[in-house]
Amino acid sequence: MLETLADRLAGFALTTRFEDLPDQVVIEARRRLIDAFACAAGALREPAPGIARRVASRMHGQPGASLIGGGRSSADWAAFANGVHIRYLDCNDTYLSLEPAHPSDNWAATFAAGEHVGADGRSLITAAAVAYEVQCRLCDAASIRARGWDHVTYGCLSSTLAAAKLLDLDHARTVHALGIAGTTGTALRLTRAGELSMWKGCAFAHAARNGVFAALLAAEGMTGPAPLFEGDMGFFQQVSGPFVLGQLGGPNAEDWMLPKTSIKFVPAEYHSQSAIAAAFVLRPKIGDPSRIRAIEIATFRTAVEIIGQDPEKWRPRTRETADHSLPYCTAVALVDGEITASQFTDERLNDPALIDLVSRTTVIEDPDLTAGYPSGIPNRITVTLDDGSTLVETNRFPPGHDKNPLTDDQLRVKFDGLAIPAIGRVNSAALWDRVMRLDTDANPYEAISLIRPE
Numbered sequence: 001m002l003e004t005l006a007d008r009l010a011g012f013a014l015t016t017r018f019e020d021l022p023d024q025v026v027i028e029a030r031r032r033l034i035d036a037f038a039c040a041a042g043a044l045r046e047p048a049p050g051i052a053r054r055v056a057s058r059m060h061g062q063p064g065a066s067l068i069g070g071g072r073s074s075a076d077w078a079a080f081a082n083g084v085h086i087r088y089l090d091c092n093d094t095y096l097s098l099e100p101a102h103p104s105d106n107w108a109a110t111f112a113a114g115e116h117v118g119a120d121g122r123s124l125i126t127a128a129a130v131a132y133e134v135q136c137r138l139c140d141a142a143s144i145r146a147r148g149w150d151h152v153t154y155g156c157l158s159s160t161l162a163a164a165k166l167l168d169l170d171h172a173r174t175v176h177a178l179g180i181a182g183t184t185g186t187a188l189r190l191t192r193a194g195e196l197s198m199w200k201g202c203a204f205a206h207a208a209r210n211g212v213f214a215a216l217l218a219a220e221g222m223t224g225p226a227p228l229f230e231g232d233m234g235f236f237q238q239v240s241g242p243f244v245l246g247q248l249g250g251p252n253a254e255d256w257m258l259p260k261t262s263i264k265f266v267p268a269e270y271h272s273q274s275a276i277a278a279a280f281v282l283r284p285k286i287g288d289p290s291r292i293r294a295i296e297i298a299t300f301r302t303a304v305e306i307i308g309q310d311p312e313k314w315r316p317r318t319r320e321t322a323d324h325s326l327p328y329c330t331a332v333a334l335v336d337g338e339i340t341a342s343q344f345t346d347e348r349l350n351d352p353a354l355i356d357l358v359s360r361t362t363v364i365e366d367p368d369l370t371a372g373y374p375s376g377i378p379n380r381i382t383v384t385l386d387d388g389s390t391l392v393e394t395n396r397f398p399p400g401h402d403k404n405p406l407t408d409d410q411l412r413v414k415f416d417g418l419a420i421p422a423i424g425r426v427n428s429a430a431l432w433d434r435v436m437r438l439d440t441d442a443n444p445y446e447a448i449s450l451i452r453p454e
Contacts, residue, residue, distance in 0.1 A: 005229040005245060006182075010174035012248045013130045013161040018122040018439075021129055024253035026439055028261075029125045031408075032093050032132075034415060034435045035263050036104040039092045040068050040085035041428075041451050042267075042341070042418035048198040049085045052205065056081035065115040066448040075116040076213040079159070082448070083108030083205025089341070090201065090323045091267035091418070095260065096374040099139040099151050100270065100302075102204065103261055106131035109159035109208035113166040113215065115445035121438040123166060129258055131162040133248055136257035141243040145305075148189050149239055152207040156185030159211030167219050174215075179224025181214035186239055195312045196320035263400040265414065266339035271303040272329040274395040275379035279333035281393045282383055289335040290353075291386045295361040297330055298380040300373040308363035315355065319344040327361040330381060340417075372396060376403070424454035 043049045053069045061074025068085045072078070086092055086108055093104045106128060114124045135158035144153055160181040164174040191203045218224065229235045236242045253259055266276055275297055286292065299308060307313060308326040316322035322344050323329065332343045335354060348354060369378040376396035383391045397404040406414070412432070419428040431450040438444055 004227040022253040038415040038418040041422040043088040052081040052084040065112040079112035080209035088201035094270035097139040098143040105204035113163035121441035121444040127162040131158040132258040150187040152204040156207035163215035176224040177218035265399040273398040277398040278393040278395040294384040296382040298366040300370040
């Protein structure tokens with residue numbers, strides 16, 4: 001029988017060694033993890049992570065895994081609870097292609113499965129690099145959003161491979177794990193449509209849990225449906241349509257997808273980041289925000305589809321809807337001059353003056369900007385003032401974009417801003433130092449104990 005895609009993915013995952021990873025991939029893996037842990041620390045007091053942590057703490061596993069915020073659980077439930085913490089603020093890394101993604105979500109499954117078997121830091125980096133590679137290559141291959149599926153569907157497969165590698169499954173059992181996860185992990189795009197719920201920040205965490213769960217079952221001999229992709233009623237037929245997957249890994253840093261992901265500089269949906277960056281440039285030129293009479297956001301088609309067309313985006317009632325609203329994020333950036341958790345409180349979402357300005361914000365697609373995506377995320381902001389004059393600013397590569405990467409110093413500013421208020425200076429410093437030597441850490445999962453309320 002010809003090699004199936006599941007065979008190819010399993011073969012790549014199981015044959016990749018730490019020694020195969022270029023130095024830049026290892027460096028960027030550490031940076032992505034420190035960013036993910038900062039996001040998790042910043043989310044400690046948010047309601048959905050608290051719910052996930054409380055439920056997970058009631059589940060038990062041997063040996064199980066540590067929970068961000070304190071406590072232990074089974075490996076699969078730890079992947080879920082920790083994944084909610086990493087994702088909830090919508091501030092972790094991003095990859096843009098035919099399908100967008102947040103590949104650092106895979107760290108939750110990687111750490112949970114890794115702790116379950118006592119893996120070292122090198123093993124975690126290798127598993128994460130595999131997960132990043134597979135998820136991003138799947139995003140390059142086909143858009144499933146266009147067919148009504150959520151992007152976390154691809155993440156279920158990448159998390160499964162990370163867990164299977166750490167659990168040291170053989171080829172056949174890894175393929176079975178993919179079959180189990182792939183047939184049960186398809187997620188509806190409803191998660192990100194209309195008025196968004198808490199589940200928006202939990203969907204990948206569920207995919208990560210599903211991946212660890214499938215790998216644990218396969219490790220004990222559970223078989224899964226096959227062939228996952230090519231079979232009748234399989235993934236190609238039901239979810240993605242047929243596609244050809246690109247190269248997986250290689251000898252050079254540019255062959256790997258992990259360094260091509262982008263780190264967010266503010267906690268908002270990634271397609272809005274360049275609009276926010278442009279707004280920050282315009283704000284000092286405006287002076288008093290009450291002078292703003294109208295805002296026009298010219299953007300690209302994908303931004304319109306995801307964060308710029310639902311009516312709820314002009315009157316967001318939840319944090320989840322607001323951070324996925326191009327008009328709201330742009331308007332509040334112009335008024336407040338910052339985007340932090342404070343911009344998504346109930347007080348800001350119900351501020352009459354701010355909501356009035358959002359109502360005077362329009363979003364249009366510019367074909368020239370559409371042509372510039374996904375190599376960039378071009379947004380052009382035009383602000384009309386009370387004297388009829390206009391101010392215009394365009395941004396294509398916001399801070400943190402892979403073509404405009406954050407320096408370590410800039411990353412530290414973001415890290416400290418999220419971590420210190422949540423876990424204190426001592427734990428924040430210890431967490432930064434520990435993750436930055438991840439590849440020499442024999443017990444890397446101990447870092448999770450540092451992510452707890454001060």
